[in-house]
Amino acid sequence: MSLTRSSAIELNRLFVSGEVSAREIVQTYLERAEQWDRRVGAFLELYRDEALARADELQRKRDSGAELGALAGVPISVKDVLCHRGHVTSCASKMLQRFESPYTATAIERLLADDAILIGRTNMDEFAMGGSTENSALGTTRNPWDLDRVPGGSSGGAAASVSADFCPIAIGSDTGGSIRQPAAYCGVSGLKPTYGRVSRYGLVAFASSLDQVGPLARSVGDLAVALRSLAGYDGRDSTSAPREVPDYAASLEEAMAGVRIGLLEEQLSQLHPAIRDAVTGAAETLASLGAVVEPVALPHAEYGVATYYLIAPSEASSNLARYDGVRYGLRVEAADHAEGGLVGMYGATRSRGFGPEVKRRIMLGTYALSAGYYDAYYLKALKARRLIQDDYRRAFERVDLLLGPTTPSPAFRLGELTDDPLELYLQDLFTVTANLAGVPALSVPAGLTEEGLPVGIQLQARPFDEARLLQVAGRYQAATDWHTRRPRIA
Amino acid sequence: MNMASFRTVIGLEVHVQLKTRTKLFCRCSTRFGAPPNTQVCPVCTGMPGALPKLNRRALELAVLAGMALHCEIPRFTKWDRKNYFYPDLPKGYQISQYDLPVSQNGYLEIGDDQGRFASKRVGIIRAHLEEDAGKSMHDEAAGVAESRIDLNRTGTPLLEIVSRPDMASAREAKAYLTELKLLLEYLGVSDCNMQEGSLRVDANVNLHIDTDSGTIATPIVEVKNMNSFRAVERALEFEARRQYDQWRQTGERLGDVPKQTRGWDDQREVTVPQREKEESSDYRYFPDPDLVPVVWSDAELAAIRQRLGASPREVRSRLIQEAGLSAYDAGVLVQQGPAMIAYWDAVIAEGVSPKRAANWLQQDILRLLKERSESIDEFPVSAEQLAELLRQVESGKLNTTRGREVLTVMVEEGRDLVSSMESLGIREVDASELETLCRELLQKNPSVVEDVRAGKVKAIGALIGQARKLNPNADPGAVRNLLMEMVNRS
Numbered sequence: 001m002s003l004t005r006s007s008a009i010e011l012n013r014l015f016v017s018g019e020v021s022a023r024e025i026v027q028t029y030l031e032r033a034e035q036w037d038r039r040v041g042a043f044l045e046l047y048r049d050e051a052l053a054r055a056d057e058l059q060r061k062r063d064s065g066a067e068l069g070a071l072a073g074v075p076i077s078v079k080d081v082l083c084h085r086g087h088v089t090s091c092a093s094k095m096l097q098r099f100e101s102p103y104t105a106t107a108i109e110r111l112l113a114d115d116a117i118l119i120g121r122t123n124m125d126e127f128a129m130g131g132s133t134e135n136s137a138l139g140t141t142r143n144p145w146d147l148d149r150v151p152g153g154s155s156g157g158a159a160a161s162v163s164a165d166f167c168p169i170a171i172g173s174d175t176g177g178s179i180r181q182p183a184a185y186c187g188v189s190g191l192k193p194t195y196g197r198v199s200r201y202g203l204v205a206f207a208s209s210l211d212q213v214g215p216l217a218r219s220v221g222d223l224a225v226a227l228r229s230l231a232g233y234d235g236r237d238s239t240s241a242p243r244e245v246p247d248y249a250a251s252l253e254e255a256m257a258g259v260r261i262g263l264l265e266e267q268l269s270q271l272h273p274a275i276r277d278a279v280t281g282a283a284e285t286l287a288s289l290g291a292v293v294e295p296v297a298l299p300h301a302e303y304g305v306a307t308y309y310l311i312a313p314s315e316a317s318s319n320l321a322r323y324d325g326v327r328y329g330l331r332v333e334a335a336d337h338a339e340g341g342l343v344g345m346y347g348a349t350r351s352r353g354f355g356p357e358v359k360r361r362i363m364l365g366t367y368a369l370s371a372g373y374y375d376a377y378y379l380k381a382l383k384a385r386r387l388i389q390d391d392y393r394r395a396f397e398r399v400d401l402l403l404g405p406t407t408p409s410p411a412f413r414l415g416e417l418t419d420d421p422l423e424l425y426l427q428d429l430f431t432v433t434a435n436l437a438g439v440p441a442l443s444v445p446a447g448l449t450e451e452g453l454p455v456g457i458q459l460q461a462r463p464f465d466e467a468r469l470l471q472v473a474g475r476y477q478a479a480t481d482w483h484t485r486r487p488r489i490a
Numbered sequence: 491m492n493m494a495s496f497r498t499v500i501g502l503e504v505h506v507q508l509k510t511r512t513k514l515f516c517r518c519s520t521r522f523g524a525p526p527n528t529q530v531c532p533v534c535t536g537m538p539g540a541l542p543k544l545n546r547r548a549l550e551l552a553v554l555a556g557m558a559l560h561c562e563i564p565r566f567t568k569w570d571r572k573n574y575f576y577p578d579l580p581k582g583y584q585i586s587q588y589d590l591p592v593s594q595n596g597y598l599e600i601g602d603d604q605g606r607f608a609s610k611r612v613g614i615i616r617a618h619l620e621e622d623a624g625k626s627m628h629d630e631a632a633g634v635a636e637s638r639i640d641l642n643r644t645g646t647p648l649l650e651i652v653s654r655p656d657m658a659s660a661r662e663a664k665a666y667l668t669e670l671k672l673l674l675e676y677l678g679v680s681d682c683n684m685q686e687g688s689l690r691v692d693a694n695v696n697l698h699i700d701t702d703s704g705t706i707a708t709p710i711v712e713v714k715n716m717n718s719f720r721a722v723e724r725a726l727e728f729e730a731r732r733q734y735d736q737w738r739q740t741g742e743r744l745g746d747v748p749k750q751t752r753g754w755d756d757q758r759e760v761t762v763p764q765r766e767k768e769e770s771s772d773y774r775y776f777p778d779p780d781l782v783p784v785v786w787s788d789a790e791l792a793a794i795r796q797r798l799g800a801s802p803r804e805v806r807s808r809l810i811q812e813a814g815l816s817a818y819d820a821g822v823l824v825q826q827g828p829a830m831i832a833y834w835d836a837v838i839a840e841g842v843s844p845k846r847a848a849n850w851l852q853q854d855i856l857r858l859l860k861e862r863s864e865s866i867d868e869f870p871v872s873a874e875q876l877a878e879l880l881r882q883v884e885s886g887k888l889n890t891t892r893g894r895e896v897l898t899v900m901v902e903e904g905r906d907l908v909s910s911m912e913s914l915g916i917r918e919v920d921a922s923e924l925e926t927l928c929r930e931l932l933q934k935n936p937s938v939v940e941d942v943r944a945g946k947v948k949a950i951g952a953l954i955g956q957a958r959k960l961n962p963n964a965d966p967g968a969v970r971n972l973l974m975e976m977v978n979r980s
Contacts, residue, residue: 083539103532204538209779237541238782315779318571321582322536369774
């Protein structure tokens with residue numbers, strides 16, 4: 001098998017055993033990315049020299065007999081939303097286009113501590129707001145399966161980088177589906193961990209109570225290795241959970257007899273037929289593997305999108321206030337603005353620095369938090385969020401996992417929904433509730449449409465039960481081959 | 491027209507900086523006076539992705555202060571974001587407490603040792619924890635207006651103590667501030683240094699005026715920019731007069747005009763209208779999703795309560811009751827702060843009479859501290875050394891004047907008691923020495939002897955003066971007694 005199709009686990013084994021050098025691995029992936037990314041547009045920047053230098057450094061470390069981390073020799077791409085000292089962290093925004101972070105996110109520190117090789121930063125919707133990566137102010141990313149289609153978003157560059165075999169693992173972030181939806185669109189596996197499982201320190205905030213860092217990969221096995229590295233308590237993030245990190249890879253091997261899976265039947269109506277077939281097919285497969293499948297409902301899930309689009313913009317309107325042109329990032333002087341002085345500088349900077357979707361959400365959130373509207377919007381949304389959390393709690397009293405679709409439809413065409421934000425928001429219907437409830441959820445490839453586009457199914461578990469989630473998804477991938485299908489970039 | 495009778499109504503908002511080594515949400519130092527922007531990090535400069543982490547000690551100090559102010563300490567407290575744009579506010583919001591403060595519903599008892607107003611309780615609405623903003627410095631030299639921002643102070647923990655409008659005069663307001671400052675110093679919660687900005691005061695003031703048609707209230711004015719307690723007193727006196735005149739001219743009542751903010755001009759001794767912050771009205775408070783609420787246990791609160799020492803009020807009554815000091819003397823001593831009381835206690839523990847100790851501390855020690863610009867902690871004469879000196883005075887071995895001279899030598903030359911006395915040539919004068927001295931004086935001054943015999947007892951004073959010149963160590967009292975005895979005997 002060629003290196004660019006090998007799993008991260010296999011690459012690590014090849015490197016540690018001495019069969020392949022780290023430089024050869026990195027070189028192979030870089031060459032592929034350099035050859036094809038002009039078409040795909042997954043990366044905002046490739047760290048060519050740095051990645052090769054690190055490969056050599058790791059090689060010396062290996063050759064000296066030192067112990068190596070679980071990700072030694074594995075090339076990984078990072079969504080451009082995680083701070084990395086000495087590197088630009090742009091969030092695909094003009095606001096931060098030239099912003100070089102003075103510190104490093106905990107998630108990146110952990111990857112580096114496990115000897116991963118970061119090969120570049122990937123494109124995304126500006127400040128992670130969007131579901132197609134079309135909101136990037138810095139470039140277009142295309143779906144490797146059909147270059148006229150979007151890769152999904154906001155972690156579109158991350159999903160595309162794995163889908164196009166530019167790297168075996170990508171790190172993304174998921175606030176309302178931003179890992180799972182692009183994973184489904186691009187035919188890769190993607191995991192949003194439990195809220196608090198992975199430190200958010202250094203993850204540029206979109207909606208703090210929903211954001212979570214997670215991996216995308218070609219297989220569930222690689223997700224398990226990546227999560228093991230990313231997860232764990234961090235004293236710098238008050239919302240990070242002080243809990244042990246299990247050996248997720250080990251749980252993959254366990255049999256799944258007796259696992260109870262709740263099928264979210266209500267989500268099967270108004271689906272693209274290929275997705276409906278993928279979900280029902282997966283239910284049958286899992287049942288044949290020993291799972292007990294029964295229908296369950298999340299009665300308030302239908303309010304998920306409305307709830308999400310109040311809470312997320314509210315938090316965002318506050319989180320993005322710091323981009324004011326005073327200390328770092330873009331500054332546009334007041335001369336360019338109707339009002340002079342300080343207020344003019346604020347106005348000019350934020351008018352030029354933010355794209356339309358970011359502005360829309362700042363306005364939505366500012367409105368929802370305003371005196372006189374707070375109770376009707378933000379507070380109401382918090383109550384709805386609680387009802388959704390209760391739904392999950394009740395469902396998990398009966399079953400161990402929830403099964404349903406990741407998205408209502410496969411990847412749409414570039415430009416198809418740019419004039420219809422509401423329709424675009426509805427693509428988040430099945431994914432936002434996991435963020436609102438804080439539960440872990442993953443998407444795995446489970447079929448192809450007639451046009452040959454990948455579709456995904458979503459599995460969700462109890463808080464901190466990623467081991468079960470990965471175990472069942474792993475069994476599913478052992479019994480099927482959807483995740484091994486690769487696009488032909490042409 | 492007669493002067494209508496009115497009452498002044500004053501409520502105070504006091505910000506005190508809590509005495510922690512590090513900031514409220516990061517580990518940066520809170521030291522005052524460092525070069526600009528040298529005590530900053532990604533968290534307090536509002537870098538993308540940085541997260542706050544609560545300083546537990548600051549929270550405990552806030553609770554301690556709340557307890558000393560007889561406040562309820564709710565079991566549940568949380569943090570909220572107060573959103574507004576200002577160049578010295580790096581995140582675009584201040585982390586504060588909105589609806590569930592750390593403490594509420596308490597009071598502070600104030601009195602006047604000269605009886606100018608009756609003792610009363612000033613209600614405390616709430617005392618909540620929040621982070622400080624940075625400092626803007628405007629440099630308009632060379633015709634180029636330039637603003638610079640120092641973020642060293644950003645994130646310093648502040649306790650905002652909001653009183654009820656229970657004060658009826660500028661004098662009461664000053665007494666409240668004095669007592670509050672003292673209380674916080676005794677608790678070790680704050681240094682309350684106005685020059686360094688660790689105590690800031692804003693006042694809300696209006697008048698209740700009796701008219702023929704009932705009592706009316708004038709519009710409430712917020713007074714800012716008062717940089718000393720004296721400034722507070724004068725500003726409030728001025729503002730009450732100004733509001734009265736304003737009412738006479740315009741008849742404006744509460745509700746007729748929007749709330750006004752005025753600043754105290756210390757030079758001109760007037761309050762002047764202040765320009766409001768650009769964006770002031772709607773702070774869009776909402777719970778900070780980056781911080782977790784605090785839920786207190788009984789044990790935690792009890793542990794904090796244990797650290798509650800005696801309040802200034804309690805120390806005053808102890809000095810009055812146990813040491814027999816007058817209310818005035820007790821007040822003066824307590825006013826000096828907890829270090830002075832510790833010094834006092836140590837002097838008394840050595841067996842010095844409280845009255846004598848109080849006199850010496852108030853008259854001599856305070857004068858010397860002032861001359862030397864020292865705090866009692868820095869004073870070169872320890873409490874034990876002072877007690878030793880006072881015992882000499884008490885036993886009559888030193889008179890008060892000589893005692894002062896000795897103290898001066900001890901302070902200025904850093905000598906101990908014995909060596910100071912030696913350097914002044916002080917030694918005990920024995921009985922035969924004294925007798926020789928007196929006999930010589932009487933022989934040389936037969937006219938004095940005759941005068942005394944004739945009943946002019948005062949004439950003996952001239953001999954006492956001569957005795958001192960001949961032997962400064964001779965106790966004037968003893969000399970007088972012996973002279974009289976000798977005259978009467980002969």
